[in-house]
Amino acid sequence: IMTSWRNPLILTAYIIIFLTGLPANLLALRAFTGRVRQPHPAPIHILLLSLTLADLLLLLLLPFKMTEAAYNFRWYLPELLCALTGFGFYSSIYCSTWLLAGISIERYLGVAFPVQYKLSRKPVYGVIAALVAWIMSFGHCTIVIIGQYWNSTRNATNEDGITCYEDFNSSQLKLVLPVRLELCLFLFFVPMVITIFCYWRFVWIMLTQPHVGAQRRRRAVGLAVVTLLNFLVCFGPYNISHLVGFFTRKSPLWRAEAVVLSSLNASLDPLLFYFSSSAVRRAFGKGLQVLRHRGSSLLGRRGQETAEGTNVDRGVSQAEGAPSSDFTTD
Known part of the structure; x- marks a missing residue:
């Protein structure tokens, strides 16, 4: 059923991401759960725990993406699963962007204003930040799923399978393309700019303070590099596809590969956890x-x-x- 090298390659990538990301994130989940259960947990641990949960949500949905890739991107499972898989998958991606931004803000405040930060640090701030990230991502992706699912699959037959969120007609594109553009601008570019600024200041402060040890400096640089790779390598191509689609009025042919790179963040985040905690x-x-x-x-x-x-x-x-x-x- 796989008709070209492209589909096996995408399927293989999903399998590798699943096998590497799931055990690493489960270990991180156990560690962060223990930290959050302690009295007065730090906001950073709440944010890191939320990021771990977002990664696990994506990883648990990857088998459905594997099945889709194995069958030449035709969906033979119940149509409701198409909607639920897309909703959870893309929500986890955009939740991660704002959680990464929240982590960068916490890091910057911790080194730029250490005394004030320690005095005002409360667990409720981490809970609020995590809830805002989840609400924004789930709220935006609800609009996308409604617009794409109900309009693009209702005329498909079960024998031939359906395509999930592709092959839109002109009326569907009038809803899908502007929403995708808004997703790109508000849920990718804005948190990326915030993250770059915060980590630039964070790393500069860590490298210029004479009493900061070499090990902490290396961890600071590693943390910034992994986060930047997440935005540029994982989330960048997928969101650029939104820009290309908006101006060309159609989804680019390489969109499926961009989605694979987005899921790669679930394997990169454990490196961020390693440098963080x-x-x-x-x-x-x-x-x-x-x-x-x-x-x-x-x-x-x-x-x-x-x-x-x-x-x-x-x-x-x-x-x-x-x-x-x-x-x-x-």
Whole structure:
């Protein structure tokens, strides 16, 4: 049923993203859940937990995107699943852009105004910011799904399958293209500009403060680079397709590949979590130790590996003794 190299390539990309992103985000979910359950959690942990949930929502919907790619982008499942999959998939993408912007704002305030930030830091601010991001993304994508789903699939037959949110007629394009443009401007360009400014200031402050250690400087640069890659590599092509579609009055042929890149953020975000939180670094370290221990036990070297794992764990504990995800300069 797959008729060209393009469909197997997209399917393979989805499978790789799913296999790499799901376990990493589950580890991050466990770490952030533990942090949020503590008394007076920091707003940054609430934002990071929300970003993890957005990634997991996208990853749980990827099998439906895999099925679509495997069948030459024809949808043979119930039509309602087409609407629900698209709604959740695109909502998670645009929720992530504003959550990333919120994280960048928190980072900048933490190093630019460390004393004032610590005095005014309250968990409710993180909850409000996360709710605003979810409401904005779900609200906007509701309009898109209604406009695209009901108009583009109602005349399709189940035997031939349907196409999800493609092949619009002129009347459908009058609704779809302006809404996509608004999505691009408000849910991509605005948070990207905010994020670039905040991380530019954040990294500059971290690199110019003489009492900031080299390890924290490297983490700061890594955090900024991963976030910038998220916007430019993952979200950029998909949103550029909205601009191209608005001016050419049709969806570009490379839109499906752009959607794949958007889902790649679910595999990149764990790197952001790693640079952001010592709790996540410990969780990833322990996960790797478990894998190494099980692998070595199959080879009959359980005792030797256990001793090595104990030493490594002590090293990690000592190295990660600083407060989790604390980039403040005071």
